[in-house]
Amino acid sequence: MEKFHNELKSLKRDILEMGDFALGMLIESMDAFKNLDMQFAEEVHSKKDKIMELETILEQRTLELMLKYQPMAKDLRTLACIFTALVHITRIGRYSKDIANILLKELKDKQQHMKKLITLSSMIENVESMIRDVLTAFDTKDLRILEGFSERDDIVDEQRMEIFRECLTYMMEDSKNIPFCIAYIMVARYLERCGDHACRIAEKIHYMVEGRIIEVR
Amino acid sequence: MKSNNNIIESDKFSFWYGNIRALKEIDIQIEKNKITAIIGPSGCGKSTLIRSFNRMNDVYENAIYGGRITFKGINIFDKKTEITDLRKCVGMIFQKPNPFPMSLWENIAYGPKTHGIHEKSHLDEIVERSIKLAALWDEVENRLGESALGLSGGQQQRLCIARALSIEPEVLLLDEPTSALDPIATGKIENLIIELKNKYTIAIVTHNMQQAARISDYTAFLYLGELVEFGPTRDIFERPKEKLTERYITGRFG
Numbered sequence A: 001m002e003k004f005h006n007e008l009k010s011l012k013r014d015i016l017e018m019g020d021f022a023l024g025m026l027i028e029s030m031d032a033f034k035n036l037d038m039q040f041a042e043e044v045h046s047k048k049d050k051i052m053e054l055e056t057i058l059e060q061r062t063l064e065l066m067l068k069y070q071p072m073a074k075d076l077r078t079l080a081c082i083f084t085a086l087v088h089i090t091r092i093g094r095y096s097k098d099i100a101n102i103l104l105k106e107l108k109d110k111q112q113h114m115k116k117l118i119t120l121s122s123m124i125e126n127v128e129s130m131i132r133d134v135l136t137a138f139d140t141k142d143l144r145i146l147e148g149f150s151e152r153d154d155i156v157d158e159q160r161m162e163i164f165r166e167c168l169t170y171m172m173e174d175s176k177n178i179p180f181c182i183a184y185i186m187v188a189r190y191l192e193r194c195g196d197h198a199c200r201i202a203e204k205i206h207y208m209v210e211g212r213i214i215e216v217r
Numbered sequence B: 001m002k003s004n005n006n007i008i009e010s011d012k013f014s015f016w017y018g019n020i021r022a023l024k025e026i027d028i029q030i031e032k033n034k035i036t037a038i039i040g041p042s043g044c045g046k047s048t049l050i051r052s053f054n055r056m057n058d059v060y061e062n063a064i065y066g067g068r069i070t071f072k073g074i075n076i077f078d079k080k081t082e083i084t085d086l087r088k089c090v091g092m093i094f095q096k097p098n099p100f101p102m103s104l105w106e107n108i109a110y111g112p113k114t115h116g117i118h119e120k121s122h123l124d125e126i127v128e129r130s131i132k133l134a135a136l137w138d139e140v141e142n143r144l145g146e147s148a149l150g151l152s153g154g155q156q157q158r159l160c161i162a163r164a165l166s167i168e169p170e171v172l173l174l175d176e177p178t179s180a181l182d183p184i185a186t187g188k189i190e191n192l193i194i195e196l197k198n199k200y201t202i203a204i205v206t207h208n209m210q211q212a213a214r215i216s217d218y219t220a221f222l223y224l225g226e227l228v229e230f231g232p233t234r235d236i237f238e239r240p241k242e243k244l245t246e247r248y249i250t251g252r253f254g
């Protein structure tokens, strides 16, 4: 079983690396968006293949470990957590690509934003810290990091609604604002979804550590 | 588990082979119509425990025990308890199939005969019913007169189960019944055990944790003669409470 535990350790390390990679994509896509930096957006966009590839490879490795060792107890729960986390991490990577895409498709000839992106900036900070904490909790099995996660997700949901309401007003004011506002609404929606994915991973980390099934938000 | 449905219960049961203590104050309950699996590393006392349930350890001259085991509320070590009556109620299957070197028919009829049944048609009936219960009938119905030693290992094991069932026990004790069998024969025995739990109460020792997880309702983990953890099988394998259990079933031992 020592071989199994070594393989499991290396799989966990690679999952964490993939998580960092997806989180990096999200941060970069938002930096590109805030700065209307098309070249940077292209770069983020091109990373989506890497995420898909990682998902396939790591999923195979998870299945292989289950098949070869039929693990029990916390090992079983860890693999169950990895299996779910993989899906959600991949989604975060895909939303990052989608954010880059909005920039490249909808705002490609824009020189500057129509307004200061205050709520959106705070939103990406919140989502980033949620994802970072989930990865740290996965690594350290320290559930205290995940305390108050539901409330943090509520804030992100609220921020999304705030952006929606604000943009609605701008669009009614002047139809020239519409392309920008649609982009803001969509980005806010993707960020909110990324927060949800972090919650789903947090649930599975609880299961991994304690064997209990709980609902985060 | 604490329940009114327990058929066997032990109360601080200890066992010594001379001065070797094999079991330490075991409190375990075997629930009626359930499958209870006993797991643990080699030498932890699984066989000793399961053999105690029908006093098979009495054969050792230096056997000493403490505490009690009750079968349907009656202390099995009580002077008044007849061993043959107990054995009739509690059948046992061993790791290596051990059919008698006689015909299939004779193998099954042997037990009922020793219990006073001699009428051929009655014995025929018992032979057919027992072999059917053991899910072996279709494979051997035309060879009842042949030697049991000509059967495959898996068939022999099912014949031994049929033989145990022929005297209509209430409890079946199985000590690693599939460890000498291939996966197909093992699968058949496992299905049979699950089938049988409707009519019988089953305790099984196994080294195969996946097997315990597949077939049992409760699992007991023994270590160095002590009952470390006992609970619903799903809990034991998914979220054991004791660190020791966790370490054993995840292979972090030694």
Ligand SMILES: Nc1ncnc2c1ncn2[C@@H]1O[C@H](COP(=O)(O)OP(=O)(O)OP(=O)(O)O)[C@@H](O)[C@H]1O
Pocket (backbone or CB within 6 Å): B017, B020, B021, B022, B040, B041, B042, B043, B044, B045, B046, B047, B048, B049, B060
């Ligand atoms: N006849 C005997 N005389 C002396 N000691 C014995 C005897 N049978 C078993 N023991 C000892 O009692 C302890 C428990 O043995 P037991 O056979 O019950 O273990 P087990 O859990 O069934 O092991 P395994 O998985 O190898 O079958 C061991 O230390 C063993 O050496």
Ligand SMILES: [Mg+2]
Pocket (backbone or CB within 6 Å): B046, B047, B048, B175
């Ligand atoms: Mg044994």
